[in-house]
Amino acid sequence: MSQTYEKYFVPEPSRYPIFGSIALLLIASGAVMWLNKVGSGPWTLAIGFAVLIYMLFGWFGQVVRESEGGSYGKNVDASFRWSMGWFIFSEVMFFAAFFGALFYIRVLGLPWLADSDNSLLWPGFSAAWPSAGPLVEDPFTPMAAWGIPAINTLILLTSGATLTWAHWGMMKENRGQLKAGLFLTILLGAIFLSLQIYEYMHAYHEMNLKLTSGIYGSTFFMLTGFHGLHVTIGAIMLTVMLFRVIAGHFSKEHHFAFEATAWYWHFVDVVWLMLFVVVYWL
Amino acid sequence: MAAVIPDHLHDHHHHGPTGLMRWITTTNHKDIGTMYMIFSFIMFLSGGVMALTIRAELFQPGLQVVQPEFFNQLTSMHGLVMVFGAIMPAFVGFANWQIPLMIGASDMAFARMNNWSFWLLPPAAILLLGSFFVPGGAMAAGWTMYAPLSVQMGMGMDMAIFAIHIMGISSIMGAINIVVTVLNMRAPGMTMMKMPLFCWTWLITAYLLIAVMPVLAGAVTMVLTDRHFGTSFFNAAGGGDPVLYQHVFWFFGHPEVYIMILPAFGIISEIIPTFARKPLFGYASMVYATASIAILSFTVWAHHMFTTGMPAVGQLFFMYATMLIAVPTGVKVFNWVATMWRGSLTFETPMLWATGFIFVFTIGGFTGLICAVAPIDIQLQDTYYVVAHFHYVLVAGSLFALFAGAYYWLPKWTGHMADERLGKIHFWCSMVFFNITFFPMHFLGLAGMPRRIPDYALQFADFNAMATIGAFGFGFSQLIFIVVLVKCVKGGEKAAARAWEGAHGLEWTVPSPAPHHTFEVPPVVK
Numbered sequence: 001m002s003q004t005y006e007k008y009f010v011p012e013p014s015r016y017p018i019f020g021s022i023a024l025l026l027i028a029s030g031a032v033m034w035l036n037k038v039g040s041g042p043w044t045l046a047i048g049f050a051v052l053i054y055m056l057f058g059w060f061g062q063v064v065r066e067s068e069g070g071s072y073g074k075n076v077d078a079s080f081r082w083s084m085g086w087f088i089f090s091e092v093m094f095f096a097a098f099f100g101a102l103f104y105i106r107v108l109g110l111p112w113l114a115d116s117d118n119s120l121l122w123p124g125f126s127a128a129w130p131s132a133g134p135l136v137e138d139p140f141t142p143m144a145a146w147g148i149p150a151i152n153t154l155i156l157l158t159s160g161a162t163l164t165w166a167h168w169g170m171m172k173e174n175r176g177q178l179k180a181g182l183f184l185t186i187l188l189g190a191i192f193l194s195l196q197i198y199e200y201m202h203a204y205h206e207m208n209l210k211l212t213s214g215i216y217g218s219t220f221f222m223l224t225g226f227h228g229l230h231v232t233i234g235a236i237m238l239t240v241m242l243f244r245v246i247a248g249h250f251s252k253e254h255h256f257a258f259e260a261t262a263w264y265w266h267f268v269d270v271v272w273l274m275l276f277v278v279v280y281w282l
Numbered sequence: 283m284a285a286v287i288p289d290h291l292h293d294h295h296h297h298g299p300t301g302l303m304r305w306i307t308t309t310n311h312k313d314i315g316t317m318y319m320i321f322s323f324i325m326f327l328s329g330g331v332m333a334l335t336i337r338a339e340l341f342q343p344g345l346q347v348v349q350p351e352f353f354n355q356l357t358s359m360h361g362l363v364m365v366f367g368a369i370m371p372a373f374v375g376f377a378n379w380q381i382p383l384m385i386g387a388s389d390m391a392f393a394r395m396n397n398w399s400f401w402l403l404p405p406a407a408i409l410l411l412g413s414f415f416v417p418g419g420a421m422a423a424g425w426t427m428y429a430p431l432s433v434q435m436g437m438g439m440d441m442a443i444f445a446i447h448i449m450g451i452s453s454i455m456g457a458i459n460i461v462v463t464v465l466n467m468r469a470p471g472m473t474m475m476k477m478p479l480f481c482w483t484w485l486i487t488a489y490l491l492i493a494v495m496p497v498l499a500g501a502v503t504m505v506l507t508d509r510h511f512g513t514s515f516f517n518a519a520g521g522g523d524p525v526l527y528q529h530v531f532w533f534f535g536h537p538e539v540y541i542m543i544l545p546a547f548g549i550i551s552e553i554i555p556t557f558a559r560k561p562l563f564g565y566a567s568m569v570y571a572t573a574s575i576a577i578l579s580f581t582v583w584a585h586h587m588f589t590t591g592m593p594a595v596g597q598l599f600f601m602y603a604t605m606l607i608a609v610p611t612g613v614k615v616f617n618w619v620a621t622m623w624r625g626s627l628t629f630e631t632p633m634l635w636a637t638g639f640i641f642v643f644t645i646g647g648f649t650g651l652i653c654a655v656a657p658i659d660i661q662l663q664d665t666y667y668v669v670a671h672f673h674y675v676l677v678a679g680s681l682f683a684l685f686a687g688a689y690y691w692l693p694k695w696t697g698h699m700a701d702e703r704l705g706k707i708h709f710w711c712s713m714v715f716f717n718i719t720f721f722p723m724h725f726l727g728l729a730g731m732p733r734r735i736p737d738y739a740l741q742f743a744d745f746n747a748m749a750t751i752g753a754f755g756f757g758f759s760q761l762i763f764i765v766v767l768v769k770c771v772k773g774g775e776k777a778a779a780r781a782w783e784g785a786h787g788l789e790w791t792v793p794s795p796a797p798h799h800t801f802e803v804p805p806v807v808k
């Protein structure tokens with residue numbers, strides 16, 4: 001607790017949250033309709049996303065104005081730091097569910113499926129990984145680690161370094177270095193994503209590796225897919241930061257939005273390392 | 283006098299929207315807390331109607347009231363609505379009202395996000411309750427939504443999945459808000475170990491929420507992709523395993539039951555000292571017990587799966603780990619009783635509920651311990667014994683604590699004392715009818731009556747009839763609470779700032795009802 005008292009910023013009533021709720025209701029109902037082929041699902045989805053984007057622009061825009069207007073003191077800054085940390089923890093747990101599923105299947109599920117109890121049911125099925133299970137008979141080639149995935153690892157690691165370099169620029173008040181670092185990081189993120197898209201297309205067209213390729217396809221695409229989604233979100237956040245830097249936002253002392261983005265990016269980086277080891281390599 | 287004036291005069295920035303828009307756009311923790319509680323009470327009544335329909339069907343053997351398919355929808359939705367719609371939001375409502383008042387903060391750390399956390403709930407409720415009216419009806423795979431059943435349901439299942447996603451987002455944002463408020467917004471001098479126990483239990487609950495709600499999101503996402511996109515997570519033919527669903531679900535599910543009980547422990551730990559006129563016995567041990575319950579709760583999930591197939595070492599591990607949790611839980615019960623020991627006790631309505639809580643919750647704790655013993659649970663799993671267990675901890679535990687807290691803090695929220703006589707009638711009716719409803723279920727379970735079945739063998743008829751009578755009694759008793767609420771909001775004996783003479787804590791230093799804005803200048807705690 002700081003000794004000197006500083007009024008904590010409490011925002012005025014806001015209409016953005018209700019737009020967010022309407023957006024999610026539309027998105028959810030749109031998705032349900034679309035998946036079950038009733039009504040006009042895609043349209044509902046599209047409107048939902050439009051409302052969501054409006055809400056995100058409006059809400060974050062207001063936060064940016066409040067921040068630049070000096071509403072956020074030391075205490076609010078501390079709140080943001082705590083909250084970003086806990087948010088990333090929740091993301092870690094989301095990935096943990098999928099990593100846990102992969103671990104369970106490889107270490108317990110498949111061996112049980114192939115053990116003597118089940119040999120009458122599925123004679124000749126062996127628990128070797130990668131596996132598509134006893135009944136999916138559509139041979140596929142598993143993804144090798146030492147091609148694009150290894151290059152992507154290098155790219156993401158480098159992007160972590162360029163982002164730190166950008167942060168040094170912020171601390172030295174060297175705007176040029178800050179902008180260059182951010183730009184390089186975004187570029188590396190974009191290259192990563194392009195390579196991953198290429199890899200997915202390759203998997204579908206040449207390796208017959210699909211989301212439907214049994215448990216291997218399920219875990220592979222869901223884990224790398226959710227990771228890719230997070231890289232996309234991170235890259236969007238970085239782009240916003242770049243625009244804000246160009247607009248002259250942030251100072252040496254006051255730039256938590258930038259740091260939060262960096263935390264997020266590093267988190268995405270670490271998830272990738274885990275993916276590289278347990279999904280591609282082992 | 284001073285009670286109402288601040289609301290309108292001292293409110294420099296309360297010239298925001300009025301009418302409905304005030305509630306839709308509000309960033310005030312008290313408004314948001316009130317909305318949470320109203321919402322959860324509505325959901326409590328909807329879930330209650332489902333429960334009474336279930337009990338009506340089970341009044342006699344045979345099928346009388348509903349079709350089996352609809353019965354399954356009712357049991358499933360009753361569980362989901364009560365857990366995610368009634369109990370959890372009610373506790374968040376308490377947190378919103380009380381935590382800033384108790385730690386001397388001007389509001390929650392993120393007031394705008396707080397609004398969104400609440401306003402995500404009505405869309406989720408629309409999806410959940412609306413699913414009754416779509417082709418195929420509501421999801422009917424049980425509130426646990428086990429695969430492969432959940433992979434086969436109709437579009438009601440998809441609606442439930444998205445409802446869970448939305449409620450998960452709401453819970454995670456709400457939890458982050460609470461953690462940050464407690465860690466960062468305490469008044470000067472309010473050290474962690476001086477903090478009211480309610481804030482401690484909510485801090486730990488919020489941590490649990492942040493840790494496990496994403497896991498539930500993962501579980502239902504896997505169900506969704508198995509349903510529509512051809513993944514094989516829970517499909518043995520593709521190398522997956524339906525039991526995997528149970529592991530992921532219960533990794534969320536067991537901490538979830540503590541999410542629903544830890545804030546209740548907090549409320550009880552506020553009330554008992556007030557009416558025993560003694561400080562809480564063993565404050566520090568309460569904090570450590572709460573923390574150890576939270577940590578242990580991640581290591582016991584498979585006690586819900588003793589009959590689904592697990593190696594013996596696994597069964598032993600989960601059995602002993604579960605029994606271990608009873609130790610910190612016992613510490614708590616011991617401390618409450620020790621607080622009352624030689625106190626100058628009075629039994630106003632909140633205290634009645636609190637002592638009732640200790641009594642009945644402890645029964646539920648013991649039956650939990652019995653379920654934890656793997657060789658016994660192989661008999662009990664999926665019988666009414668389990669239903670009895672979790673209603674003793676959830677209804678007599680979480681819900682009774684919510685009522686205790688409501689009667690305790692209503693003076694602070696409304697400025698009026700609640701009607702003591704009606705409150706006591708509400709308590710005694712609830713207590714008696716609760717036991718008439720759920721105690722016989724122990725016998726039914728021990729005799730082998732399976733849960734989630736609309737019809738049953740003749741020898742179970744008497745206890746079922748009894749449970750149904752109790753259930754209707756319990757249901758109608760809750761209408762008393764509506765009367766109490768309306769009377770208390772409209773008028774009644776004016777409440778003093780310190781509404782209960784034995785009460786301590788910052789919330790009792792502000793007028794009753796608490797003005798719209800409190801502690802804009804933080805108090806100094808010595």
Ligand code: HEM
Pocket residue numbers: 426539540542543585586587604605607608611646647648649650651652653654655659662663664668671672675676679680
């Ligand atoms: C001493 C503490 C407790 C122990 C040892 C314990 C143990 C258990 C065990 C072993 C089961 C599985 C029974 C079975 O399915 O065969 C169970 C079920 C359950 N418990 Fe507890 N429990 C405790 C406290 C609680 C509390 C505090 C709550 C909630 C407030 C709770 C809520 C539930 C629920 C909802 C279920 C049933 C879930 C379902 O299958 O639908 N328990 N408990």
Ligand SMILES: [Cu+2]
Pocket residue numbers: 535536539582583585586
């Ligand atoms: Cu459990």
